[in-house]
Amino acid sequence: MNGWGVFSTLRVFDGVLFAFERHYARMKRDAALLHVPFAMSAAELKKTLLSLVNANRAFNATLRVAVVRNQGGAFEGPNINREADLIAFTADLADWGHGVQLTYVPNGRFGACRFAGAKITSWAQNLTWNEEAHHRGFDEVILLNEHGHVSECTSANVFALHGNQVSTPPLATSGCLPGITRAVLLEELTSSEFTFGERELTPADLASSDQVFITSTTRDLLPVLSVDGKSLRQNPPALDRMREQFRAFRAAYVASHAHKKEMLA
Numbered sequence: 087m088n089g090w091g092v093f094s095t096l097r098v099f100d101g102v103l104f105a106f107e108r109h110y111a112r113m114k115r116d117a118a119l120l121h122v123p124f125a126m127s128a129a130e131l132k133k134t135l136l137s138l139v140n141a142n143r144a145f146n147a148t149l150r151v152a153v154v155r156n157q158g159g160a161f162e163g164p165n166i167n168r169e170a171d172l173i174a175f176t177a178d179l180a181d182w183g184h185g186v187q188l189t190y191v192p193n194g195r196f197g198a199c200r201f202a203g204a205k206i207t208s209w210a211q212n213l214t215w216n217e218e219a220h221h222r223g224f225d226e227v228i229l230l231n232e233h234g235h236v237s238e239c240t241s242a243n244v245f246a247l248h249g250n251q252v253s254t255p256p257l258a259t260s261g262c263l264p265g266i267t268r269a270v271l272l273e274e275l276t277s278s279e280f281t282f283g284e285r286e287l288t289p290a291d292l293a294s295s296d297q298v299f300i301t302s303t304t305r306d307l308l309p310v311l312s313v314d315g316k317s318l319r320q321n322p323p324a325l326d327r328m329r330e331q332f333r334a335f336r337a338a339y340v341a342s343h344a345h346k347k348e349m350l351a
Contacts, residue, residue, distance in 0.1 A: 087161060088155075088159055088161075088208075089206065089207045089208030089209070089210070090120070090122065090154065090155040090158070090159070090207070090208075091120075091122055091152050091153055091154035091155055091170075091206065091207035092113050092116040092117045092120060092122055092124075092152065092153055092204070092205060092206055092207065093113070093150060093151060093152035093153070093205060093206075093207050094109040094112060094113050094150075094151055094205060094266075095148060095149070095150050095151075095302075095303050095304065096109055096135075096148070096149040096150075096151065096303060097148065097149075097303045097304065098139055098144055098145060098146060098147045098148070098149050098176070099146060099336065099340050100145060100146065100340055100344070101136075101139065101145040102339070102340045102343045102344065103132065103135060103136070103139075103149070103343075104303075104336055104339060104340065105266050105270065105339065106128075106132055106135075107128065108266045108269060108270075109151075109266060110128045110131060110132075112205065112264060112266070113151075113153065113205075116204040116205055116206065117153060119200075119201065119204055120155075120201070120204060120206060121155070121158075122153055122154075122155045122170060123153075123155060123169035123170040124153050124170065125169075125170075126153075126172065131151075131172075134172070134174070135149060135151060135174060138174055138175075138176060139176065142176045144176035146179065147176045147177060147178060147179060148176065148177045148178070148179060148180070148303075148304055149174065149175075149176050149177075150174065150175055150176075150177070151172070151173070151174040152172075152173045152174070152207055153170050153171070153172055153173075154170060154171050154173060154207060155169070155170050156168050156169060156170055156171060157169055179304065180304055182304070182305050182308055183225075184309070185308060185309040185310065185311040186225040186226055186300065186308060186309070186310055186311065187223070187224050187225050187310075187311050187312045187313075187315075188219075188224055188225065188226050188227060188228050188239070188310055188312070188313045188314075189219055189222065189224045189227055189228070189313065189314050190227070190228050190230055190289060190313065190314060191215055191227045191228070191229050191230065192230050192234070193230065193231070193232060194215065194227070194229025194230055194231070194237065195229045195230070195231045195232075195237035195238065195260070195261030195262065196231065196232055196261055197231040197232060197233070197235075197237065197259045197260050197261035198232070198259075198261075199261065202261040202262075203257055203261065203262060203263050203264055204263075205263055212240035212241065213240075215227050215229070215240055216240050216241075226239045226240060226241075226242065226300070227239060227240060228244060228289075228292075228313065229261075230289075231259075231260055231261045234288065234289075235255065235259075235260060235286050235287060235288055236255050236260065236286075236287040236288065236289065236291070236292065237255055237260045237261045237262045238255065238260070238261075238262035238263055238265075239300055241302055242265070242300040242301060242302040242305060242308075243255075243262060243263065243265040243267070243268040243300065243301045243302070244262075244287070244292075244298065244299075244300055244310075245268075245271070245298070245299050245300070245301060245307075246287055246291055246292055246295040246297070246298050247280075247295055247296045247297040247298075247299075247321060247324060247325075248291075248294070248295055248296060249296065250279060250280050250281060251280075251281050251283070252271070252280050252281065252282045252283070252328070253282075253283055253284065253285045253287060253291075254268060254271075254272070254282075254283075254284055254287075255284065255285075255286065255287055256284040256285065256286065257284070259286065260286065265301060265302060265303075266303055267301040267302055267303060267305075267306065267307075267332070268301055270332060270335060270336075271301065271328075271332065272284070274335050275328075275331045275332065275335065277327075277328075277331060279327065280324075280327075280328060289313070292310075292313060292318065293313075293316070293318070295318070295319065296319055296321045296324070297309065297318075297319065297320060297321040297324055297325055298310040298313075298318050299325060299328075306329060306332060306333070307325060307328055307329050307332060309322075309325055
């Protein structure tokens with residue numbers, strides 16, 4: 087009832103939990119920040135989630151996992167002995183289309199908040215913004231922080247391409263979530279063509295960019311076609327090359343963890 091928990095959304099690719107270590111580390115960090123008991127080791131959680139993948143035959147799917155705190159607060163249910171519950175389920179992959187049309191939400195994130203960037207199960211604000219956007223004919227929203235700078239979407243990070251520089255809002259000040267796909271682009275992709283980094287972005291920066299795209303575990307790299315009805319410049323060849331680099335990294339990760347699929351036989 088309190089939404090006192092943390093969660094993550096993973097991509098199951100050929101029976102492999104892509105970037106599992108990153109998801110686990112983020113959940114452990116957020117759980118400590120929010121005082122959510124999280125005793126499972128990485129190996130224990132991975133084994134449990136793989137058993138779910140096997141049971142559901144969800145070898146190419148989306149997997150949502152949450153750790154929810156049971157005790158504490160004014161309205162605690164009776165006779166609950168477990169400090170926390172692990173909840174997980176799989177779902178089919180979504181078709182996000184060829185691009186998204188977004189709208190701005192002022193003051194949607196507070197970058198100075200102690201809990202900014204934590205992926206928590208109290209998600210009602212994001213769902214409300216998303217629903218309102220859909221009613222107005224948009225696919226998603228771009229949340230601005232208290233300074234009017236770009237933070238993130240409700241469930242995706244934002245990137246902008248200027249020349250060969252690919253920029254995304256900084257974790258320290260923007261209030262955005264440290265997305266896993268975001269981290270892979272910043273930390274793992276090495277390219278002589280593109281330079282990935284953090285910097286503050288404004289709506290004017292997005293309007294002047296060569297390509298705006300959003301990233302998430304379920305979307306990979308998805309172009310932003312327009313914001314508030316104003317079309318943005320598109321650079322499909324550049325975005326395709328970034329996609330290829332990301333997918334090559336994912337393929338290498340899956341190949342290196344392929345032996346884990348034996349657990350699913």
